[in-house]
Amino acid sequence: MARRFTKPKPEVSYLAPDDFENEAALILSEYGNAHGQVNEPPIPIDDIVEEYFKLVVEYKDLRAKYPEGDVLAAIFFNDKRIEVDASLVPEDFPAMRGRYRFTLAHELSHWRLHRHLYLRQANQPALLPAGGAKPDHVLRSRLTDRKEFQANHLAGCILMPREMVKRLWHAAHGSMDPIYLDDLRRKQQAILTAEVLRRGGIKSGDDAIDNMLLEYVARPMAETFEVSPDAMRIRLEGMNLLLRKKEPTLFA
Amino acid sequence: MSKKAQKRFGQLLREKRMEKGFSLRKFARLVGVSPTYLSQVEQMNVDPPTADRVKRMAELLGESVDAWTSLAGRITEDLPGIIHQEPTEVPDLLRAVRGLTADQLRELRQSAEDMKKKGK
Numbered sequence: 531m532a533r534r535f536t537k538p539k540p541e542v543s544y545l546a547p548d549d550f551e552n553e554a555a556l557i558l559s560e561y562g563n564a565h566g567q568v569n570e571p572p573i574p575i576d577d578i579v580e581e582y583f584k585l586v587v588e589y590k591d592l593r594a595k596y597p598e599g600d601v602l603a604a605i606f607f608n609d610k611r612i613e614v615d616a617s618l619v620p621e622d623f624p625a626m627r628g629r630y631r632f633t634l635a636h637e638l639s640h641w642r643l644h645r646h647l648y649l650r651q652a653n654q655p656a657l658l659p660a661g662g663a664k665p666d667h668v669l670r671s672r673l674t675d676r677k678e679f680q681a682n683h684l685a686g687c688i689l690m691p692r693e694m695v696k697r698l699w700h701a702a703h704g705s706m707d708p709i710y711l712d713d714l715r716r717k718q719q720a721i722l723t724a725e726v727l728r729r730g731g732i733k734s735g736d737d738a739i740d741n742m743l744l745e746y747v748a749r750p751m752a753e754t755f756e757v758s759p760d761a762m763r764i765r766l767e768g769m770n771l772l773l774r775k776k777e778p779t780l781f782a
Numbered sequence: 783m784s785k786k787a788q789k790r791f792g793q794l795l796r797e798k799r800m801e802k803g804f805s806l807r808k809f810a811r812l813v814g815v816s817p818t819y820l821s822q823v824e825q826m827n828v829d830p831p832t833a834d835r836v837k838r839m840a841e842l843l844g845e846s847v848d849a850w851t852s853l854a855g856r857i858t859e860d861l862p863g864i865i866h867q868e869p870t871e872v873p874d875l876l877r878a879v880r881g882l883t884a885d886q887l888r889e890l891r892q893s894a895e896d897m898k899k900k901g902k
Contacts, residue, residue, distance in 0.1 A: 576806070576807050577805050580806065581803045588821050588824070588825055621810070621818070622818055
């Protein structure tokens, strides 16, 4: 039997945590060289996406366009176009500001990390008729494949650059010591009452209470970086500034 | 409003806005409209904005207000006033110049300027 040769599909490369930090720093530095360095939060994500990367942003009713899924954004690599669900636009829905900014950063991250997987070669005829409405990639509210993980991770690094986070943490807490969940439990009732009043409810899930405690600490920085407390909490946990468990030491 | 006018205006607006380096939200803020509405205009889902907003857009982008107003299918806000000042003569004049070439219109305009100078 003749051997069949098939062209291997391009794959999503593995990226180490430092790769994301370096890529984010590079993006900010490239933007800074063209439009002025960004030294303070919030990161001007609209300007980075539209002015520097020249990606077209469109607001649409994506829930109506893609009724089969909870789609928040979609990217069309060959058109250099991002569609964002209109329910995230901050001028109309101020509470969605953090979500909107993270969504844009997420799609920019796809552009940066994954466009080689989708861009058609100039001399390669399209497999589908031109102008088809099928996006190359969509962001649903819950997606967990490797590309989504990478886009989320890079988005966090772009919106909350490591050195800026460190500087603000030190300014807010007077040291680079982490805050432990155990320490927050001592005033758990007061924190939870404040958070429930602020949010108007409580999320469900195994870690809901722990997350609320940690997000209580993350909230002031989340406001400065204009991200959601959820995104700030994840970033601070990733940088070991918020910790769920105290590691035993030699002497304790 | 014809679909064609909508399309040309929306396309040109996006092209020039991006060329000048304005993000959608920043430009909407400067014009005084909602970003969602501006995006709908660019996507050609709604009619072009009112004359005063088109004027503001053209000014921000360094484009001709008259050309953009015409492209948007609107008339500039000073024109109704001019017509009302001379309600018979001005419409008559407009009907008379209808069909002239752009060069002929420029020539006429120059004559009008000269007449105004002599009159002063």
